[in-house]
Amino acid sequence: MRRRTTQIAAIACLACATACSSFGMPRGSTEQGEAIFGLWQIFFWAGIGVAAIVYGLIGWSLIRYRRRNADEELGRVFYANLPLEIVYTAVPVLIVIALFVVSIGTEDRASSVSATPDVTLRAEAFSWGWRFGFPDEGIEVVSEPSGQGVPGPEILLPLGRTTRIELTSNDVIHAFWVHDFLYKRDAIPGHVNEFDVTPTELGTYHGVCSEFCGIHHAYMTFTVRVVQPDEFEAWLSGAAAIGEALA
Amino acid sequence: MTVTDERATAAPLDGEHRGGPVAWVTTTDHKKIGLMYCVTAFTYFLIGGALAGAIRAELAETGTQLVGPQTYNTLFTVHGIIMIFLFVAPFGVGLANYLLPLQIGAPDMAFPRLNAMGYWFFAGGGVLVLLSSFATDAGGVATGWYLYPPLSGPRYSPGVGPDLLIFGLALIAISTVMAGINVVTTAFLLRAPGMTMWRLPIFAWNVVVTAILGLVAFPPAVAAFVLLLFDRRLGGLAFDPAGGGDPIVYQHLFWFLGHPEVYILILPFFGVITEIIPVFSRKPLFGYTGFVLATLAIGALSVGVWAHHMFTTGVVDNPFFSAVTFMIAVPTGVKFFNWIGSMWGGSLAFRVPMLFSIGFMLNFLIGGVTGVMLASPPLDFQLADSYFLVSHFHYTIVGGSVFGIFAAIYFWWPKAFGYRLSERIGRAVFALFFVGFNLTFWPQFVVGLRGMPRRIVDYAPGLGWDTPNLVSSLGVVVLSAAVLLFLVDAFTSRRRRTPAGDDPWGGYSLEWATTSPPPEHNFSSLPRIRSERPAFDMRHPELAPHGGHTDAGERS
Numbered sequence: 001m002r003r004r005t006t007q008i009a010a011i012a013c014l015a016c017a018t019a020c021s022s023f024g025m026p027r028g029s030t031e032q033g034e035a036i037f038g039l040w041q042i043f044f045w046a047g048i049g050v051a052a053i054v055y056g057l058i059g060w061s062l063i064r065y066r067r068r069n070a071d072e073e074l075g076r077v078f079y080a081n082l083p084l085e086i087v088y089t090a091v092p093v094l095i096v097i098a099l100f101v102v103s104i105g106t107e108d109r110a111s112s113v114s115a116t117p118d119v120t121l122r123a124e125a126f127s128w129g130w131r132f133g134f135p136d137e138g139i140e141v142v143s144e145p146s147g148q149g150v151p152g153p154e155i156l157l158p159l160g161r162t163t164r165i166e167l168t169s170n171d172v173i174h175a176f177w178v179h180d181f182l183y184k185r186d187a188i189p190g191h192v193n194e195f196d197v198t199p200t201e202l203g204t205y206h207g208v209c210s211e212f213c214g215i216h217h218a219y220m221t222f223t224v225r226v227v228q229p230d231e232f233e234a235w236l237s238g239a240a241a242i243g244e245a246l247a
Numbered sequence: 248m249t250v251t252d253e254r255a256t257a258a259p260l261d262g263e264h265r266g267g268p269v270a271w272v273t274t275t276d277h278k279k280i281g282l283m284y285c286v287t288a289f290t291y292f293l294i295g296g297a298l299a300g301a302i303r304a305e306l307a308e309t310g311t312q313l314v315g316p317q318t319y320n321t322l323f324t325v326h327g328i329i330m331i332f333l334f335v336a337p338f339g340v341g342l343a344n345y346l347l348p349l350q351i352g353a354p355d356m357a358f359p360r361l362n363a364m365g366y367w368f369f370a371g372g373g374v375l376v377l378l379s380s381f382a383t384d385a386g387g388v389a390t391g392w393y394l395y396p397p398l399s400g401p402r403y404s405p406g407v408g409p410d411l412l413i414f415g416l417a418l419i420a421i422s423t424v425m426a427g428i429n430v431v432t433t434a435f436l437l438r439a440p441g442m443t444m445w446r447l448p449i450f451a452w453n454v455v456v457t458a459i460l461g462l463v464a465f466p467p468a469v470a471a472f473v474l475l476l477f478d479r480r481l482g483g484l485a486f487d488p489a490g491g492g493d494p495i496v497y498q499h500l501f502w503f504l505g506h507p508e509v510y511i512l513i514l515p516f517f518g519v520i521t522e523i524i525p526v527f528s529r530k531p532l533f534g535y536t537g538f539v540l541a542t543l544a545i546g547a548l549s550v551g552v553w554a555h556h557m558f559t560t561g562v563v564d565n566p567f568f569s570a571v572t573f574m575i576a577v578p579t580g581v582k583f584f585n586w587i588g589s590m591w592g593g594s595l596a597f598r599v600p601m602l603f604s605i606g607f608m609l610n611f612l613i614g615g616v617t618g619v620m621l622a623s624p625p626l627d628f629q630l631a632d633s634y635f636l637v638s639h640f641h642y643t644i645v646g647g648s649v650f651g652i653f654a655a656i657y658f659w660w661p662k663a664f665g666y667r668l669s670e671r672i673g674r675a676v677f678a679l680f681f682v683g684f685n686l687t688f689w690p691q692f693v694v695g696l697r698g699m700p701r702r703i704v705d706y707a708p709g710l711g712w713d714t715p716n717l718v719s720s721l722g723v724v725v726l727s728a729a730v731l732l733f734l735v736d737a738f739t740s741r742r743r744r745t746p747a748g749d750d751p752w753g754g755y756s757l758e759w760a761t762t763s764p765p766p767e768h769n770f771s772s773l774p775r776i777r778s779e780r781p782a783f784d785m786r787h788p789e790l791a792p793h794g795g796h797t798d799a800g801e802r803s
Contacts, residue, residue, distance in 0.1 A: 023696075024692075024693060024696035024697070025629070025696055026698075035625070036625045036626065036628065036629060039623065039625050039626060040620075040626055040629075043619070043620045043623060043626060044620075047616040047617075047619070047620065050580075050616060051612060051613070051616055054583055054587075054612055055609070055612070057587045058583075058586075058587060058590075058605070058608055058609070061587055061590035061591055061593075061595070062590070062595065062605065065528070065590055065591065065592060065593045065594065065595050066595045066597070067529075067594045067595055067596045069594075072529065072594045073529070074529050074530060074594065074787070075528055075529045075530035075592050075593030075594040076530065076591075076592030076593070077530050077531060077790060078530075078533070078592070079531055079532075079533065079534075079535070080533065080534045080535070080536065080537065081533075081534075081588075084584075084588075085534055085537045085581075085584075088580075088581060088584040089537075089577065089581055092576065092577045092580045092581070093577055096573040096574065096576055096577060096619070097573075099573060099619065099622075099623065100569060100570055100573045100623075103569060103622075103623035103624060103625060103626075104566050104569070104624075106623075106625045107565060107566075107624045107625045110625050110628065111625075111628075127403070148311070148705065171397065171403070172395075172397045172398040172403055173395055173397070173398065173494060175559060175632065177632075177698075177700065179629075179697075179698030182628065182629040183628045183629065184559055184628055184629070184631065184632070185559055185561055185628075186559050186560045186561065188494060188495065188560060188562075189397060189488040189489075189494065190488030190493060190494070191495070191560075191561070191562060193560075193561040194561075195561075206698065206710070208698075208700050209700075210631070210632040210633070210700040210701075211395075211632060212320075212390075212391045212395075212398070212632075212701070212702040213398060214320070214389075214398060214403060215316045215317055215320065215389075216316065217316075217320075217702060217703060218316065218703035218704045218705045218706070219705070221707075
């Protein structure tokens with residue numbers, strides 16, 4: 001019984017530590033998203049460090065230097081301290097340089113597009129839904145007319161393969177955001193945005209339009225299901241067959 | 248009318264501070280105009296706050312209960328416009344109007360009638376903004392406060408709402424330019440003898456930089472609004488891809504206003520708490536020169552960060568705008584050390600203005616740290632347009648600027664009216680506001696990290712969004728209680744009329760060296776000005792720098 005309690009406690013601690021170190025962010029279900037997740041941890045630890053120092057100094061000042069004697073005329077009078085001022089300017093400069101360097105490195109990994117993607121997905125946003133197409137296979141998945149309670153379209157993506165997403169809009173500006181991929185891009189009329197996703201985990205992922213686009217914006221959702229490549233191929237050929245039958 | 252005429256028609260010197268409605272409407276006195284700005288802005292705050300209450304009521308639980316999507320979209324659009332353009336920024340203008348001439352020992356602003364005109368443009372622009380929302384027949388503006396085309400274009404927003412909004416914003420922009428010209432001219436040309444630029448009080452420095460930002464940032468935005476108006480009503484195609492236009496151009500022009508604007512919202516209140524903290528620590532400001540340089544750096548860098556609002560468009564140079572955005576965190580961070588240094592070794596009294604200043608520091612740090620996260624393009628890819636972002640900018644604008652506004656109200660109220668607000672009620676207002684604010688906005692970080700996008704009227708259950716949204720909505724109840732309590736205090740203080748005296752706090756800058764309220768011409772005599780804290784020097788002549796030295800010399 002005691003051992004069991006210890007085990008549960010250990011598991012709880014581990015779960016807590018894991019959850020805590022993610023700081024509320026999903027860990028990223030694509031190669032690109034995992035890179036961004038790593039960056040998030042760096043930033044969060046840096047933020048905790050900075051906040052601890054600044055809150056510590058503020059807290060110390062508030063407690064240590066509170067007025068104890070109502071007719072105390074003055075505190076300790078001093079005006080400036082050049083060496084100290086240089087230090088507290090230079091250290092933040094170094095911190096932001098470091099954060100900038102890791103950010104740009106991560107952006108290169110997260111936003112670089114492969115010369116030879118395995119699959120190309122064309123995503124066209126419209127008010128208010130999505131038209132997803134795999135042009136190589138002649139397949140299209142289109143939203144039902146949007147509104148409350150209407151489920152968005154579902155597309156499949158192959159695990160471990162790189163899918164190029166070509167994103168655009170045919171009316172106003174929308175945005176493609178799959179929260180678990182840690183990535184969003186705007187869908188802008190007149191522009192085609194290209195980015196890659198390489199899923200690393202099977203699962204069903206919730207996607208939304210994240211750029212306000214009008215009355216049914218809240219309901220402009222979609223679903224991405226990451227499956228094994230052979231299941232993906234089967235879905236493609238099945239969907240292609242349905243498409244041919246309809247045509 | 249000549250200058251002599253104007254003086255002849257003005258109220259007698261030393262005369263009534265108030266006067267009837269006609270006296271207020273026709274006034275060119277900077278103090279009256281300043282108070283009119285503040286009162287009008289605060290009234291808009293109550294309206295914008297009511298809209299926020301409606302937004303939170305709708306989001307308290309999943310489903311649409313209170314309003315439909317169209318109304319909801321108008322609610323958040325107008326809430327944003329009001330809080331940014333009709334409340335926080337003009338409240339800063341009002342404070343600048345009231346305080347700048349007093350702080351530099353001038354009898355008025357440089358252009359008193361331009362000043363009055365600026366106020367009326369602002370008040371009128373605000374009325375147009377309100378008309379653009381719910382008073383229009385089925386055409387209330389519902390585009391989000393940044394009016395992105397094509398959504399704000401003729402096809403997707405055909406109603407008259409956006410047109411009224413554009414006219415309203417144009418009037419406000421012109422008013423901002425007028426105020427900017429006035430503030431800069433006043434600070435450069437009307438300083439009392441001895442008040443060198445390096446002895447300008449910190450609040451004055453901050454409003455000067457704010458004014459310059461207004462002059463730089465607003466004209467391009469007006470250009471964007473006018474082009475948008477052409478697209479909407481005159482068949483223009485500037486932002487219409489079908490006609491060869493590009494909506495991205497609008498975003499550049501808009502954010503060239505939009506980002507300096509957030510510094511226009513915060514800088515005056517950096518100034519406010521930097522005036523307040525040393526006074527309640529009973530020691531001079533730590534690092535005056537560094538603080539001024541940091542303010543100038545913020546002003547300069549803030550016009551080079553605009554496209555960090557566009558990281559996810561894929562068509563801007565993300566590394567450049569990211570680098571400048573990271574850089575602006577440095578001078579902002581430096582100010583924290585000025586504040587800490589000003590408290591260090593001091594004798595801190597936790598009066599209400601000081602409490603709000605401490606609240607400002609505690610909240611704004613979170614806004615700053617999350618701002619650095621958003622400066623990183625890859626993190627922005629995840630966090631942009633989520634509730635994380637919403638919470639971030641509320642931590643800066645509400646947690647920072649609005650705390651600064653309350654600090655300013657409690658600090659300068661006795662100066663402006665000659666009687667005090669209640670210290671006891673003020674503490675309760677602060678406690679409720681601080682708790683309510685964090686209760687409202689902390690859960691929005693959580694729900695943003697869980698994937699909730701902004702500007703949605705409804706959300707599906709089961710995504711982990713329900714509890715944080717409910718808590719956030721309950722927080723608004725506490726916030727509202729704080730604001731109501733403040734209003735009670737403000738109105739009852741008139742009846743109590745606890746006399747304040749000329750210098751209730753032991754203030755540092757020149758406004759504390761005249762009567763409360765100050766006479767129409769501000770000063771009958773000026774103390775000798777040997778630093779940025781002449782009133783302090785007057786009380787502590789043993790510490791006052793000797794005349795003739797440069798600022799840098801006396802400080803090192």
